[in-house]
Every structure is written in C-alpha cells, then in structure tokens.
Amino acid sequence: MDYDKALELFEPVLGFEVHVELNTQTKMFSDAPNPAALGNVHAEPNTYITPVDLGLPGSLPVVNEQAIKYSISLGLALGCEIAPSSRFARKNYFYPDLAKNYQISQYDEPIAFDGTVEIELASGRVITVDIERAHMEEDAGKLTHIGGATGRIQGAEYSLVDYNRAGVPLVEIVTKMISGTEADAPEVGKAYVSAIRDIVVSLGISEAKMERGNLRCDANISLSPRGSGTLGTRTETKNVNSLRSVERAIRYEIQRQAAILAAGGTITQETRHWHEDTGVTSAGRPKSDADDYRYFPEPDLLPVEPSLELIAELRAALPEAPSIRRKRLKEAWGFTDLEFQDVLNSGLLVEVEETVAAGAAPAQARKWWTGEIARLANAAGVDASTLVSPIHVSELVALVETGELTDRLARQVLEGVVAGEGSPSEVVETRGLKVVSDDTALIAAIDEALAAQPDVLEKIRDGKVQAAGAVIGAVMKAMQGTADAARVRELVLERAQA
Amino acid sequence: MSEITPETIAHLANLARIALTPDEIEKLTGELGAIVDSVAKVSEVATPDVVATSHPIRLVNVFRDDVPGETLTTAQALAGAPEHDGSRFQVSAILGEEQ
Numbered sequence: 001m002d003y004d005k006a007l008e009l010f011e012p013v014l015g016f017e018v019h020v021e022l023n024t025q026t027k028m029f030s031d032a033p034n035p036a037a038l039g040n041v042h043a044e045p046n047t048y049i050t051p052v053d054l055g056l057p058g059s060l061p062v063v064n065e066q067a068i069k070y071s072i073s074l075g076l077a078l079g080c081e082i083a084p085s086s087r088f089a090r091k092n093y094f095y096p097d098l099a100k101n102y103q104i105s106q107y108d109e110p111i112a113f114d115g116t117v118e119i120e121l122a123s124g125r126v127i128t129v130d131i132e133r134a135h136m137e138e139d140a141g142k143l144t145h146i147g148g149a150t151g152r153i154q155g156a157e158y159s160l161v162d163y164n165r166a167g168v169p170l171v172e173i174v175t176k177m178i179s180g181t182e183a184d185a186p187e188v189g190k191a192y193v194s195a196i197r198d199i200v201v202s203l204g205i206s207e208a209k210m211e212r213g214n215l216r217c218d219a220n221i222s223l224s225p226r227g228s229g230t231l232g233t234r235t236e237t238k239n240v241n242s243l244r245s246v247e248r249a250i251r252y253e254i255q256r257q258a259a260i261l262a263a264g265g266t267i268t269q270e271t272r273h274w275h276e277d278t279g280v281t282s283a284g285r286p287k288s289d290a291d292d293y294r295y296f297p298e299p300d301l302l303p304v305e306p307s308l309e310l311i312a313e314l315r316a317a318l319p320e321a322p323s324i325r326r327k328r329l330k331e332a333w334g335f336t337d338l339e340f341q342d343v344l345n346s347g348l349l350v351e352v353e354e355t356v357a358a359g360a361a362p363a364q365a366r367k368w369w370t371g372e373i374a375r376l377a378n379a380a381g382v383d384a385s386t387l388v389s390p391i392h393v394s395e396l397v398a399l400v401e402t403g404e405l406t407d408r409l410a411r412q413v414l415e416g417v418v419a420g421e422g423s424p425s426e427v428v429e430t431r432g433l434k435v436v437s438d439d440t441a442l443i444a445a446i447d448e449a450l451a452a453q454p455d456v457l458e459k460i461r462d463g464k465v466q467a468a469g470a471v472i473g474a475v476m477k478a479m480q481g482t483a484d485a486a487r488v489r490e491l492v493l494e495r496a497q498a
Numbered sequence: 499m500s501e502i503t504p505e506t507i508a509h510l511a512n513l514a515r516i517a518l519t520p521d522e523i524e525k526l527t528g529e530l531g532a533i534v535d536s537v538a539k540v541s542e543v544a545t546p547d548v549v550a551t552s553h554p555i556r557l558v559n560v561f562r563d564d565v566p567g568e569t570l571t572t573a574q575a576l577a578g579a580p581e582h583d584g585s586r587f588q589v590s591a592i593l594g595e596e597q
Contacts, residue, residue: 024564031567045585046575050567054575066564085558094515096589147591160586163575292513305558 003183003251006223006258012185013231014178014250015220016129018196020171020206021139021213022070027053027167028138029061029104029301036139036168036214039207045162053167055100060300063088067169068111070205071136072306073314074171075112077199077321078131085305086111088136088298096161097140105172107295110135111304117199118323119191121184124337129192130176139168177231179224185254190247193217197243198322210242217246221253223261232257233267237281239274249274253281329353333362346370351385351393358394364401368393372411376418387418396424408481409433435484439491442475442483446495449474460496468492502531 021036030052035043051059075082089107115131142165147157173196181188197215200206207214222234235257240249257267271284320328329349330340333356343352348369355365369384373393377384396413399405405413405428416427428434449471450457459467468489475488507526511518518526572585581588 026562026564026566031562031565032569033566044572046572046587047569049570049575051570054570056578062560062562064564065561068561092513094513096587144586145591158581158591159589160583161589162586292509294513302560303558 001255001259001262003255006255007183008226009262010223010225010232010254010258011179012181012250012254013222013224013234014175014181014185014189015234016173016175016178016189016192017218017220017236018173018193019139019216019218020074020173020196020200020208021215022067022169022171023204023206023214024064024066024070024169026064028064028067028136028169030167032167034168035164036207039209039212043164045160045164048164049166053099053163055098061104061298063301063304064169067136068304068306069310069314070169070203071111071134071171072311073203073318074173074200074205075115075134076311076315077203077318078112078115078117078134078173080112080115080131080134082112082306082311083109085109085303086135087303088301089295090298091137092294096159097143098138098166099141099163103138103140104298104301105137105295106135109303117192117195119188119195120323121187121191122341123184125184127178127181127184127188127191129178129188132174132176134171134173137170137172139165139170141166185221186247186250189217189219189250190243193246194243195323202319202322202325213241216241219246219250219253221250221257222267223254223257225261232261233269235267235270235272235281237272237274238284241276245274245276248279249281252279256281333366335362335366339366342366342370346374346384348374348384351390354390355393355397358391360394360397361401364397365390365393368397368414372414376414388414392417392424399424399428403484404428404435405433406435406481406484409435412481433482435482439487442479442488442491443495445475445478445483446471446488446491449478450492450495457496460493465493468496502527502534 022034023037024034025037026032027034027048030050032048032050032053035048052061072082086106086109088104089109090102091105091107092102094101110133112134113132115134117129117131118126119129120126141161141163144160144162145158146160175192178188193210193215197208197210200208200215209215210217217240219237219240220234221237222232224230224232235253237249237253240246253272260267268283272281273284274281326340326344326349333340335343343349343366346369352362352365352369355369356362373384373387377387380387396405396410396417399413400407400410410424412431412433413424413427416422416431417424421427421430452474453471456467456470460471471492472485472488475492476483476485479488504523504527507518507523507530511523576582576585576587579587
C-alpha cells in the first residue's frame with residue numbers, strides 16, 4: 001500500500017532491540033581473545049575459543065570485569081538507573097549456535113533500566129525515546145548452511161559451526177514502545193540507531209561498525225488503526241545491518257502490514273528477515289513457540305553488585321553526550337543546519353573541531369576538510385582523517401589568511417603535505433610556492449601582458465575596466481599562481497594609465 | 499498436585515528436540531509430576547523471612563581481569579566432534595529458523 005495512505009489509516013508504533021558488541025580484550029565469560037575488538041577480521045574458524053566457549057563439561061564461566069564497567073558506562077550514558085544487584089540467567093534453547101544449549105543473558109534483573117535517549121530528526125523535530133532496559137549477554141557462534149540452493153537455511157543438507165563469536169560480550173538495549181512518530185517512523189528508527197552508535201563510539205566501548213555486526217538492530221513494528229485506541233500485532237524484523245536499512249525496513253513493514261489490515265487480514269506475530277538486496281521482509285519463525293526459553297538464574301555465576309563509588313567514578317568519566325556536543329559545536333561555529341550537516345555527513349566532526357582548536361576559523365576548517373581534503377581522500381580511496389593532521393590544516397588556513405598563499409597555491413601546498421613533504425611552511429619553502437609580494441616581478445609581467453594586448457590597453461584607458469580581466473588572466477598564468485589576483489588587478493589598472 | 503500434563507511433556511520434548519512415544523509421554527507425566535511435587539514441599543517449610551536464593555553461599559562480584567589467556571587449537575576444539583570439516587563443527591540440517 002502507498003505509504004501516505006497507510007499513515008492515513010494507521011498509526012505506527014515502534015520498538016527497538018539494539019545489540020552492541022563490546023570491544024573488551026577478552027570474551028564475556030572466558031579469557032579467549034574477543035574478535036569484536038579485532039575488527040571481526042577473518043580469523044581461522046574455532047581458534048578464539050576456550051573450553052568455556054564450547055561449553056565443555058567441567059568448564060565454568062567467570063565474568064569479565066571490564067565488560068561490567070563498559071555496560072555500566074553505557075547504562076549511565078543512556079540515562080539509566082544502575083541496578084544495585086543484578087544477575088545472569090540461562091536462556092534455554094536448542095540450536096547449535098551456542099554449544100551449551102543455552103545463552104547466558106540477564107532476565108528479571110538487568111544491569112541497567114529506565115533511561116532515555118534524545119534524537120533529532122532532519123526537520124529539527126526532537127523525540128525522546130524511553131529505554132526499558134540494557135542487559136548483558138553473550139553473542140552466539142556463526143552457522144554456515146551447506147547444500148541449500150542459496151546457502152539459506154531452507155533446504156540445507158548440513159550446517160558448519162564456527163564458535164569464534166560465541167561468548168563475545170553484548171549489551172542489548174531495549175526501548176519502550178515508541179508512538180507518535182507518525183510519518184517520521186522510518187527516520188526515527190535511523191536516528192535512534194545512529195544515536196546509539198554515536199554514544200558507544202564516544203564511550204569507546206565498541207567498534208560500532210554495523211556492516212561488521214558490531215551493532216545490530218531488531219525493529220518491532222505494529223500498526224494501530226486510527227481512532228481504535230488499540231495496539232496492533234507486532235512483527236520483529238531482524239538482519240537490519242545499516243542505518244539506511246533500518247529506515248527502509250520500517251517503511252516497508254508499515255506498508256506491508258497496512259495492506260494486509262486494510263484488506264481485512266490479520267498480522268501474524270513473528271520474526272521477519274530483512275533482505276537488503278530486494279528491499280523486502282520475509283516471514284521467519286512464529287514468535288510464540290520459540291519464546292519458551294525457560295529462563296532461570298545462572299547457577300554458575302554470582303550476582304553483580306557494583307559499589308556506589310564505582311558507579312560515581314564511571315559517571316564522572318562519561319564523555320559529553322554526542323547530541324549535546326553537536327549542539328554546542330554548531331552554535332560555537334555559527335554554522336547553518338546545512339553546513340553542519342555537511343560536516344556530520346562527511347564524518348569529519350572531530351577533524352574540524354581539532355582544526356578550529358588549533359586556531360583556524362570554523363568556516364575555513366569546514367571548507368578545507370569537506371572540500372579539497374575530502375576530494376583527495378576520495379580519489380585515493382582512504383579516510384580523509386589519515387591524509388593530513390588538523391594542525392597542518394590550521395597552519396595552511398593561517399598562510400592563506402595572512403596573504404602568503406592564494407587558495408590555488410594552498411591546494412598545491414596541501415598536495416605536498418599529503419605527499420609527506422612536511423608541514424605547510426616547509427612545503428612552501430621547498431616548492432617555492434610563496435605569493436610574490438615584491439611588485440617588481442609583477443609589474444614586469446603586467447607591462448609585458450599589456451604590450452601584447454594593445455586593444456585591451458586601449459579599452460581600459462577608455463574606462464572599460466572589465467576588459468582588464470584578459471590581462472589579469474595572462475599575468476596570473478605567467479606568474480604560475482604565485483600572484484595575488486586582487487593586487488594584480490590593482491596594478492593592471494595603475495599601469496594602464498602610466 | 500502438580501500441573502504436569504501429557505501436553506506439557508510433549509511441549510517440553512519438542513523444545514528439547516527429543517522424540518517421545520505416547521507410552522513414554524505417559525510414563526514421564528507421572529514421574530515428572532512426582533518430582534515437581536517433591537520439590538514443591540520446600541515451599542511448605544519455607545517461611546516468609548527466608549529469602550529466595552539461587553546460591554547457597556552469599557558471594558557477589560567474582561570477576562576476572564580482561565587479559566587474554568590460552569586458547570584451544572582447532573584440532574583440540576574439534577577432537578570430540580562426531581563430524582567436522584577440518585575447521586568447523588558439522589551439524590545436521592537445522593529445521594526452523596535461527597534464534
């Protein structure tokens with residue numbers, strides 16, 4: 001069904017479960033190295049494992065203290081209460097992605113609960129998302145299905161299991177129901193996941209790369225018929241692995257459900273899988289059956305009771321919240337929404353901030369980073385931040401401001417800096433790129449250009465000042481960019497009357 | 499009396515992926531019912547001033563430093579696996595969906 005029509009008939013209600021892989025050195029309950037801290041780069045299967053990760057008889061889990069601290073920090077950053085006492089629980093299910101036949105998670109006593117995250121949409125609309133809880137658990141291993149037509153689970157002859165990821169520390173953040181988003185629902189999903197990503201990045205507790213599975217989002221969506229005051233049946237869409245997918249999947253699911261409901265059908269409560277390539281969701285397992293996890297307290301682990309001192313210490317160490325930081329910087333720099341968005345989209349906020357801190361005007365810092373530097377980075381296929389340091393950019397800006405370099409010369413200097421020829425002033429020196437401030441060479445070039453174009457000289461003398469452009473161009477060319485165009489113009493007009 | 503019915507047993511068997519015959523279900527309904535009833539006796543003697551606990555010794559905050567230790571080699575990991583492909587465990591085709 002058409003999206004606008006769907007919104008006319010129904011009100012969307014959202015909910016999110018975001019899993020964050022922590023980047024501790026070791027796993028949640030074993031001292032195996034944590035692949036999520038190593039970029040999840042391809043490691044030989046079943047090498048980052050200990051007997052604990054395989055659930056071998058006699059092995060016992062022990063909690064990673066750093067993972068507890070990271071979880072508390074995340075809870076605090078989400079504005080949550082930290083439980084004075086929380087404990088782990090077994091979530092029982094029979095599926096070989098975990099060898100134990102259960103996942104160690106938290107059930108009735110999560111480490112953090114009752115928080116809020118404020119998100120801002122492109123329109124400027126601000127929405128407060130209530131956080132129900134954030135709990136700790138372990139990630140599961142990876143299955144590869146062999147024999148099916150497309151490597152999918154249906155029709156597979158057998159499956160191969162790699163337990164490297166089993167036991168990677170996870171924090172699962174669960175929101176309360178989000179209503180009132182109306183047509184903004186897809187953007188709310190994207191902005192929410194983006195806000196969570198910003199928070200974990202600012203805390204430094206996760207690599208937070210969605211494409212690598214460090215950050216995973218399940219989106220719960222239901223539709224409430226307008227004026228009915230009743231909630232619809234929800235579906236849970238999994239496998240949403242990019243911010244763009246979050247937006248697309250929500251939009252798709254709203255349209256799909258609206259079409260079914262409008263035709264008199266009912267929504268099945270189920271897990272659905274998002275397909276990035278085709279842009280649709282498909283039905284997974286029905287929810288009711290598999291939800292019978294028979295949770296019970298994990299007898300192998302003891303309660304976690306963080307001291308008030310530890311919580312206070314972690315709270316004091318929290319970085320400025322990303323949303324507050326952005327607001328502060330945008331105001332301090334006097335950028336328009338568009339200019340600031342430009343910086344955010346380029347992912348160079350930190351670079352611009354450091355360049356400004358090193359003394360450059362904000363507008364100049366933005367111009368260089370999102371312009372020439374981004375262009376060079378794009379051409380080289382690398383991150384702009386790796387090309388040049390904020391200090392050097394600030395120095396370059398200063399050289400332009402004092403008139404020692406023209407913009408064109410500055411671009412050449414930048415190329416030198418990027419090529420590793422040293423700081424901007426060193427490149428100016430070695431490449432001899434300084435603006436010629438001694439007028440003698442300029443005057444000689446101007447006189448020569450005027451002599452070569454007597455018709456132009458005539459026009460200037462007749463008061464047709466705009467004709468000077470041809471001479472200025474010739475002089476700039478002759479000086480190979482080392483001349484300041486404004487000064488050349490001044491001198492051309494002066495010499496023409498001589 | 500416990501609330502263990504043949505349906506409960508069939509449901510549990512399904513979750514645990516154990517195939518049971520009707521005879522076995524009937525037998526287990528009685529046996530498991532008796533076990534649950536025995537455990538239920540505990541709540542008869544428990545007084546309100548006894549706090550429910552999951553551990554006999556009251557300990558908290560037993561942690562480990564975040565320092566990598568020794569890992570198994572692939573060969574060690576796979577040593578007890580009935581089937582494998584040299585680096586991964588091989589399991590029979592899984593019916594149903596991922597959790």
